[in-house]
């Protein structure tokens with residue numbers, strides 16, 4: 001019998017599958033679409049520095065722990081599968097106009113107080129760091145910024161490919177085009193799930209079930225008696241092929257960013273839109289992203305887009321993911337709602353869920369992520385706060 005059936009083939013589901021299969025469990029993953037139909041594939045893979053400091057909350061502790069695990073997993077995945085997920089400490093610049101520089105400098109003090117290396121830069125310092133910004137500095141679009149040398153990035157499509165290959169090497173079964181439609185419940189637990197697999201109906205029975213269906217978790221969770229919100233928050237991305245690589249670091253301007261690849265590709269992101277379950281790009285948003293690239297890099301960014309795409313982040317009311325047992329069921333768990341940080345927090349989430357399933361004490365206290373946690377007042381990390389920031393920036 002399958003030990004664990006995981007519903008969802010994004011980074012959260014595949015990471016949990018890899019971790020459990022590595023511990024000897026027989027694992028089955030059911031994923032409704034292909035890898036490209038996930039927020040995980042669409043995501044950019046920026047990992048800001050992840051310090052842990054005395055008295056930091058569970059969210060920062062989960063991120064810090066995940067960050068350490070990512071370094072380990074990148075090495076293991078390369079050794080196991082031969083796939084390099086591209087995890088690199090490229091560094092991140094956060095830039096602003098004259099009106100926004102003070103706020104960035106205050107953020108720099110916060111970063112240092114938490115133990116992260118962070119440097120304030122004036123216009124000359126920025127231009128020395130990234131000469132391609134000289135044009136934007138000359139036009140007053142950028143007046144100063146901060147440098148976070150420990151910011152990292154990875155290539156999420158490559159990471160997903162490596163995760164899936166690692167799962168298979170560990171004898172986990174990953175089935176794509178397998179949509180879970182129903183849940184068979186009995187005496188305080190789940191007996192099985194009914195899935196439509198390539199046109200046929202299959203009942204999958206297992207000892208444990210994990211619901212990791214990203215933005216779709218809220219709706220599917222109702223069949224488990226679970227009441228959580230995972231609101232789909234669309235993010236659109238524009239990919240440009242520049243004639244030559246012009247940046248070495250990630251450049252963040254408000255909620256927008258430029259992420260350079262070594263081959264001259266440049267990712268320009270992103271939007272934050274409450275637009276329902278519609279993972280499609282729009283002309284207006286792509287035009288705005290082209291403008292951001294042009295504002296920061298000038299004419300060098302005036303090239304035709306190579307590709308555009310969109311994904312649906314799973315957003316939650318309080319900005320925290322839900323990771324833990326499904327209340328009222330003794331063999332069902334949920335791991336969803338990671339919003340803007342699911343790529344980063346995937347490794348820690350996987351170990352946390354595996355520990356909970358196996359009755360071990362996880363290194364991070366999971367209480368803050370419980371499905372039945374009391375409603376928290378909306379924070380700066382909540383979906384509502386981010387949507388308000390995005391609206392203010394595009395006004």
Ligand SMILES: Cc1cc2nc3c(=O)[nH]c(=O)nc-3n(C[C@H](O)[C@H](O)[C@H](O)COP(=O)(O)OP(=O)(O)OC[C@H]3O[C@@H](n4cnc5c(N)ncnc54)[C@H](O)[C@@H]3O)c2cc1C
Nearest residue numbers: 009010032039040043045046180214235311341342343344
């Ligand atoms: C544009 C963009 C940029 C981002 N940038 C970053 C970043 O820089 N850093 C970062 O950490 N995070 C980033 N994120 C957020 C990150 O991508 C998400 O938090 C993360 O991918 C969520 O992973 P997931 O596995 O929960 O969901 P998903 O990747 O969406 O996977 C959900 C899975 O559930 C499956 N599913 C749904 N319903 C069913 C069903 N009924 N039956 C079976 N399977 C089902 C889907 O098919 C899919 O396989 C970004 C997201 C976007 C959109």
